[in-house]
Amino acid sequence: MLLENMKMAFAALKANKMRSFLTMLGIIIGIGSVIAIVSIGDTMRRMFTDLYKDVGITQAFIQPGYWLEDLRQSDYFTVDDIEKLKEIFGDDIAYIDSSASVSGEITVGRRKKNFNLTGIDYNYQDVQPVDIVYGRYLNEGDIKGRKQNAVMEAEAAKEMFGSENAVGKTFRMTVYGSVLEFNIVGVYKKEMSPFQKLMMGTGNGTGEAFIPWTLLTWPNDFFYSLRYFADTKLDEEQLSALNSDIVSYIARSKGRNAEDFYFTTAANEMGAVDSVLGGVSAAVGGIAAISLLVGGIGIMNIMLVSVTERTREIGTRKALGATTTDIMIQFLTESAVLSAVGGLIGVMLAAGLVSLGGLIFSLPVVIKPGVVIMAVGFSALVGIFFGIYPAKKAAANDPIIALRYE
Amino acid sequence: MDDIIRLENLVKIYDTGALRVLGLDRTDLSIKRGEFVAIMGHSGSGKSTLMNILGCLDRPTLGKYYLDGEAVDEMDSRELSQVRNRKIGFVFQSFNLISRMSIEKNVEIPMIYARKKPGERRQRAIELLTRVGLRERLWHQPNELSGGQRQRVAIARALANDPPLILADEPTGNLDSKASVEIMELFAGLHREGATVVVVTHEENIAAYTHRIITFSDGRIISDRINENPTSVSESSDLADRIS
Structure with missing residues (x-):
């Protein structure tokens, strides 16, 4: 029917x-x-x-609150803070650095191009894998020895040197007022969708390269932000426990309250x-x-x-x-x-x-x-x-x- | 007595609020199984009221109506639907075929409401349309047929569930005289095969085909006579042969 x-x-x-x-x-x-x-x-x-998965979902940033009116020098971070955090939370933190980078023009002969140099530790590749196509990644020696070595992104390398294989080539950039000459020790490729390129703000004329973070952050420097990647094996609960532990540890060590720090994670933003x-x-x-x-x-x-x-x-x-x-x-x-x-x-x-x-x-x-x-x-x-x-x-x-x- | 229809003291009053109209006035009537009956009368005579009650489309105000032995006046609307479906084969003045369906599908409609299986329905529809001489037109739409052909489809449809009573309301009213003869011959043939046929008409020459003529006026039967000499029809039992 x-x-x-x-x-x-x-x-x-x-x-x-x-x-x-x-x-x-x-x-x-x-x-x-x-x-x-x-x-x-x-x-x-x-x-x-x-x-955000690509950026690293466990990535977290911490800074003294921008709303603080009585900002003191002790509110800033030092390399010691990083060492202590590694010591205390080492098992759960996969990677930590000072989140330092410099932007500016690099010169190769007469060619110039805007670049963003990110200061990283040698194990950054563990949390942000890239595909090394020529040469090598930065190693512990580069970091500890404060070597002026760099790993450059392949497309930018091709633009600057006419070939992706730029290993052994050099470029100059003014960092904190002094001209440094960097040796390229490796070239990497990073696959990104057009949308990612758009969102990451690359592919629009700014080249990318990694340099040792020790070049940007000296042992007696004070710096404004910390970033770390928690170990991905942590579950959601453990992760949020870790994050709040770290914030309160930092607040305590600086004689502040946890609320005085600005803290955000990739997961939050997502x-x-x-x-x-x-x-x-x-x-x-x-x-x-x-x-x-x-x-x-x-x-x-x-x-x-x-x-x-x-x-x-x-x-x-x-x-x-x-x-x-x-x-x-x-x-x-x-x-x-x-x-x-x-x-x-x-x-x-x-x-x-x-x-x-x-x-x-x-x-x-x-x-x-x-x-x-x-x-x-x-x-x-x-x-x-x-x-x-x-x-x-x-x-x-x-x-x-x-x-x-x- | 094997009455297919028995009316006892049947009264129908139309209450329009402002005034009451007596449609049928204390009517008694029996029609036996196998009779071929004409119900005559002018408009307003009560013959349409009788037709509606006989067809279970309307209920009497008072009195009893037995159809095929069942007291129809006591039934609810669902039961009446079933009675119309199983016991009555309607033939209307304006055919009332559904225009966007093939004539074969039209003949299937009463069988759909009788919840018959598709294969069975189709076979029966083809058989009936063959009987009324429309074997070649099964997949035509009603508007591709002449009036006489359409009325033959309607008759095939009326026979679908093999009802004990065929009820035709002015079946030749929209037909020319040639087609009218065809249709009346078809009814006469059905009667010869044993069917009970009741034809409501106001035309003498149509009533002349039947064997009993009941005349209404002012809601009462004024005459009920046997037609000694019905208009003769050819004696061939194959209806299709006679028509086409």
């Missing part, structure tokens, strides 16, 4: 193709925009998740981005859902027209033995099919558009099957809901009057 109703519903819709399509349009647009928005939101979240994106998707999705409501009203309207037009058919069916329920189900099926087909078209349209967008911007598009099933199911529900009143009206027809209806 259900199958028969479905067949009848499709036949009725086919009999009025243009009208059915126009009625579906509301649902197509509604479902289409909901799916498109949710998929774009999911795609963005996924990209940010990937991005959470913030995620919740902003989630909020935006939900808000825009909600607005799109209103168009579903409008689409539903359109369906109700056309079903009412259809019921009136088919008064005679309803009378005939009743005379031939259809019960009130039979008629009710027939019209409900029709509005559900109308709406679900609209939903399906909307989903396909949205999936097509989002995938096309993904191709153009070469982004990995996320379309969750659950969302698709929900959308089609929901549109069928919209059809049933808005079909109830017309179907009741159809079923309530008195066969005697309906049969005489012209």
Whole structure:
């Protein structure tokens, strides 16, 4: 019987193709925009998740609070602080440094280019792996010996030296007022999606290289921020315990409260981005859902027209033995099919558009099957809901009057 | 007595609020299984009221109506739907076929509501349409057929669930005289095969095909007579042969 109703519903819709399509349009647009928005939101979240994974999800920064009015020299960090932290939390900290970097122009002969030199310890590769394509990474000797050695990113190396293999070449840069000459000991490659490049602010003319952090941070220096990567084997609870332990240890050692320090982790920032994106998707999705409501009203309207037009058919069916329920189900099926087909078209349209967008911007598009099933199911529900009143009206027809209806 | 229809003291009052109209006034009537009956009368005579009650589309205000031995006046609307589906084959003046379906599908409709299996329905529909001479037109839509052909589809549809009573309301009202003859011959043939056929009409020459003519006026039966000399029809039992 259900199958028969479905067949009848499709036949009725086919009999009025243009009208059915126009009625579906509301649902197509509604479902289409909901799916498109949710998929774009999911795609963005996924990209940010990937991005932060790359940055190192356990990465944390700590600084004296920028809001402090009585900032003292003792609030700053020293190399001793780093040594002590390593001593106390060494098992749980995979990497720690002073988060030092310098930006400026480097010169190779007459060629100049803006570079960002990041000061790192020799084990930085453990937490931020890169692909060394020529030469070697910075080693313990480079760091301890404060050697003016550098590891340069391959594309920048090619731009400066005409070849990716720049091992053995040198460049000059002014660091803290004095001109230093660096030897390139290695060249690395880092694969990034266009989106990552965009977000990381590279690929826009700034070259990257790593140098020993000891060149930027002297044993008796005071510096403003610390960064560390917690060991990735820690679970969420252990991680947050570690983070708060470290902050309170530092606060104590400087005679301050934990609240006086600014502390953030990659996970925090990702959470913030995620919740902003989630909020935006939900808000825009909600607005799109209103168009579903409008689409539903359109369906109700056309079903009412259809019921009136088919008064005679309803009378005939009743005379031939259809019960009130039979008629009710027939019209409900029709509005559900109308709406679900609209939903399906909307989903396909949205999936097509989002995938096309993904191709153009070469982004990995996320379309969750659950969302698709929900959308089609929901549109069928919209059809049933808005079909109830017309179907009741159809079923309530008195066969005697309906049969005489012209 | 094997009555297919028995009405006892049947009264139908239409209450429109402002005024009450007596549709049927204390009517007693019996129709036996296998009869071929015409119900005649002018408009307003009560014949349409009777037709609606006989067809279980309407309920009497008072009195008893037994259809095929069952007290129909006591049934609820769901049971009445079933009675219409199983016991009555309707034929309407304006055919009332559903336009966007093939005639084969149209004939299947009563069987769909009787919850018959698709294969069975289809076989029966083809068999019936063959009987009324439309074997070649199974997949046509009603609007591709002439009036007479459409009414033959409607008759095939009326026979779908093999009901004990065929109820035809002005079946030739929208047909030319040639098609009217065809349709009346079809009914006569069904009667010869044992079916009970009740035709509501206001045309003498249509009533002349039947064997018993009941005339209504002002909600009462004013005459109920045997038609000694019904319009003769060819004696071939193959209906399709006669028509096409």
